[in-house]
Amino acid sequence: MRLLNRGSDSFDDDAGELLNGLQQRRSELIGEIVDVHLGIGLLTGMEAERLAQKQGADPRVPILRAHAEASLARVDALSVERDIATVRTPSPPAGGAVVHGRLTDVAQHAAGRITVVLVGDKQQPVAEPVESDEAGYYAFVLKPETVTAIGGTKLTIMLRDGTTQVVPAAAAAKPFTIAAGATAQQDVALSTAELEKLRLRAPIVDRPVPAQPQTLEEPPVPEKPPVAARAPVDKPSVSAPPATSDQPPVAETPPVGEASAPAAPDKPATAAPAAKAAPPAKRAPEKPPAPKERSRGGKPGRTGAAKRGGGRKKR
Numbered sequence: 566m567r568l569l570n571r572g573s574d575s576f577d578d579d580a581g582e583l584l585n586g587l588q589q590r591r592s593e594l595i596g597e598i599v600d601v602h603l604g605i606g607l608l609t610g611m612e613a614e615r616l617a618q619k620q621g622a623d624p625r626v627p628i629l630r631a632h633a634e635a636s637l638a639r640v641d642a643l644s645v646e647r648d649i650a651t652v653r654t655p656s657p658p659a660g661g662a663v664v665h666g667r668l669t670d671v672a673q674h675a676a677g678r679i680t681v682v683l684v685g686d687k688q689q690p691v692a693e694p695v696e697s698d699e700a701g702y703y704a705f706v707l708k709p710e711t712v713t714a715i716g717g718t719k720l721t722i723m724l725r726d727g728t729t730q731v732v733p734a735a736a737a738a739k740p741f742t743i744a745a746g747a748t749a750q751q752d753v754a755l756s757t758a759e760l761e762k763l764r765l766r767a768p769i770v771d772r773p774v775p776a777q778p779q780t781l782e783e784p785p786v787p788e789k790p791p792v793a794a795r796a797p798v799d800k801p802s803v804s805a806p807p808a809t810s811d812q813p814p815v816a817e818t819p820p821v822g823e824a825s826a827p828a829a830p831d832k833p834a835t836a837a838p839a840a841k842a843a844p845p846a847k848r849a850p851e852k853p854p855a856p857k858e859r860s861r862g863g864k865p866g867r868t869g870a871a872k873r874g875g876g877r878k879k880r
Contacts, residue, residue, distance in 0.1 A: 585653060592650035599643045606636030645673045648700035654748070660709030662743045666751040668701040668724070670766075675701035676755055677765050680725040685718045686740070688732065694725070712745050722753055726763045733759055 613629035620626075649667070657663040664683060668676040681703040682694045692711055697703040707715075719740040723732045736753045743749055760766040 581656070588650055588653070592647055595643055595647040595650055599640055599647065602636045602639045602643065606633045606640065609633040609636065641672075648675050648702075651698075651700050652702045655704055655706050657746055657748055658706065658708065660712070660745050662707045662712050662745060663704060663748045664707065664720070664743060664751060665702070665704035665748070666722075666753060668697050668703065668753050668755060670760060671754055671756065673754070675699060676760060677701065679763060679765060681705075682723045682725055682730075684721055684723045684732075685715075686721075688721075688723060691715050691718070691720065707743065709745060712743060715743060717742055722751055724755075724759075724763055726765075729763060731759055731763055 609629050610633035613626050613633060616623045616629070617626045652667070654665055655663055668679065668681070670676060676697070678699065679697050680694050681697055682690050683692045683705050685691050691714070692705050692707060695703050695705060720743060721732060721740050722736040723730060725731075733753050733755050735755070736751065739751075741749055741751065755763075755765070757766065761768045
């Protein structure tokens with residue numbers, strides 16, 4: 566802040582510097598008070614939750630919650646005051662005019678940065694567009710020739726975001742005129758739909774949550790630790806005693822003229838451990854060979870004669 570202090574010659578400049586300094590200091594003090602109330606609200610709310618969990622129906626819990634909500638409401642109101650304290654209204658030039666104001670939502674919170682256009686009754690621009698700041702404040706400083714060209718035309722505020730242009734309903738309902746040396750304040754409160762259209766607020770989509778049947782959840786059954794598997798114990802196998810017969814096996818009688826041989830079993834016997842070896846099978850006594858056939862009368866038959874006369878030659 567710089568004061569010239571030259572008496573009446575510098576009075577206007579010095580008064581403006583003092584006012585700007587006071588507004589800056591006011592904005593800083595409001596910011597500090599916002600921080601204090603924010604801390605009080607958070608601590609009070611945490612204490613209320615602690616008492617509710619520990620004591621249950623404690624009479625202090627609703628009182629602390631009410632104080633926490635009141636502190637947060639003060640923070641909300643002081644935040645708006647802090648935004649207003651940052652506003653620096655320019656002075657109109659000689660023969661000119663100033664059109665200024667704030668763009669907010671319905672709760673008086675700053676709308677944000679957006680392009681502001683001053684338009685006439687046919688929505689034609691009458692001045693160069695300006696940008697609003699973080700506090701939503703905008704200001705048109707009109708030159709004398711611009712004021713003269715406007716004359717008595719009805720003016721309004723139009724907002725633009727890229728190719729999207731919106732004339733707020735609140736601004737369209739209050740057209741105004743401007744004159745040389747005048748300062749017109751035009752605060753505009755935007756609706757939720759206008760804020761979303763200008764992308765100053767994110768749209769909120771309500772998605773219905775399908776109702777799910779409530780089921781009683783059973784408590785989880787604790788799992789038992791796995792039991793170590795035991796090694797299998799080899800048990801000695803008990804062999805069945807071989808079947809014994811009172812009568813010994815009888816061997817088959819071999820055919821006449823051939824040597825008798827033990828008959829081969831149909832299936833191989835399954836080897837099984839036996840306590841005692843079975844006695845060997847007894848062979849049947851061999852029969853003597855049958856006598857050779859003789860012819861009647863004691864003479865050799867044809868077969869014998871043929872054998873004996875086989876070596877004679879025919880005459």
